[in-house]
Amino acid sequence: MDDEDFMRQAIKLAEKGRYSVRPNPLVGCVLVRDGEIIAKGWHDHIGGLHAEQMAIADAESRGVETQGAIAYVTLEPCNHFGRTPPCSEALMWAGVKKVVIGATDPNPTVRGGGLEALKREGIDVEIGVLEKECNQQMSAFMHWCKYRRPYVLLKAATDNNGRIDGDPEKPAVRFSSKESLELVHEIRRDSMAIVVGINTVIRDDPKLTVREGKSSTTDITPKRVVIDPKNRIPNDCYLMTTADAKTYLINAKKYDSSNDKEHVNRIVLPSENGKIDIKKILDYLGDLEVQTLLVEGGLETWKCFLEEKLVDSAHLCISEIELKAKNKNYFHKSHLEEAGLVLKSEIKLGSDIITKWERN
Secondary structure (H helix, E strand, C coil), X not given: CCHHHHHHHHHXXXXXXXXXXXXXXXXEEEEEECCEEEEEEECXXXXXXXXXXXXXXXXXHCCCCCCXXXXXXXXXXXXXXXXXXXXXXXXXXXXXXXXXXXXXXXXXXXXXXXXXXXXXXXXXXXXXXXHHHHHHHCHHHHHHHHHCCCEEEEEEEECCCCECCXXXXXXXXXXXXXXXXXXXXXXXHCCCEEEEEHHHHHHHCCCCCCCCCCCCCCCCCCEXXXXXXXXXXXXXXXXXXXXXXXXXXXXXXCCCCCCCCCCEEEEECCEECCEECHHHHXXXXXXXXXXXXXXXXXXXXXXXXXXXXXXXXXEEEECXXXXXXXXXXXXXXXXXXXXXXXXXXXXXXXXXXXXXXXXX
């Protein structure tokens, strides 16, 4: 095995922490001696051991000597005290002779500090092994560190003519396939927050929870965000009455929140012409360390994000069904193209067509 093989093992280990370490990044580590892996570690949960610390603990538990080993770690070791002691110090204590790093850490609390600390102790440091793959695995964290706002994924579903709803005077019609709905819940599971406009809440009374999909689980609870400038949210809707996740109401004017339940947070942001600046919403969520935001609906909310060119990627689900609709609410790929998004792939999922778009 060579350096890239060992780093691939570290990347694979890092995946074990997905969903349980956020907002921390996914990190994996292997310790190697004489071309053989002697210990493994990954960041498993918030407040738990970091990958390097777990690998060292793994070696200790089995009586394996770490002195003179090489550490392969997907992200630059931290050099500051947070929830755990610095990983750079743990590696020094373990007596490793070399540290091979996939990606450097852009977080200001770490940036370059771990590298310099290791070098000062005479430890050989190599940077950039499978850097692209490591960065991709931690893309949401890297994006947040760079912009201090979440990575924005827009999900839209239409009938085969681009309609997004049926008769507004009748109950909403579900027209996406079962397979598409499972994909939606997988996307929700990978999101730290979901945002909808107030019209979607009034029309659909959504839950915005993770319920379906092969890897669904009850402990995944994205924050629920409602853009509600005029404070129109019904007090008896699901998001207001059910405390299975935090609900953040983005209002444009003060409101008597004395009757709100404990899981409801109201945030007043300035508005212009009755609209709240999307950038200010993203800044607020970024301050909450939200790194991935799913924009679910509806049409006006999609347009607001797209017009500001604040959508990083999109999934457009097109059903084979044709809705019988009185309204003229349409959404087409042209909305995505005008916002600077480029079609990257198209797949058939159940009876639906899923197109995936990204910003170049």
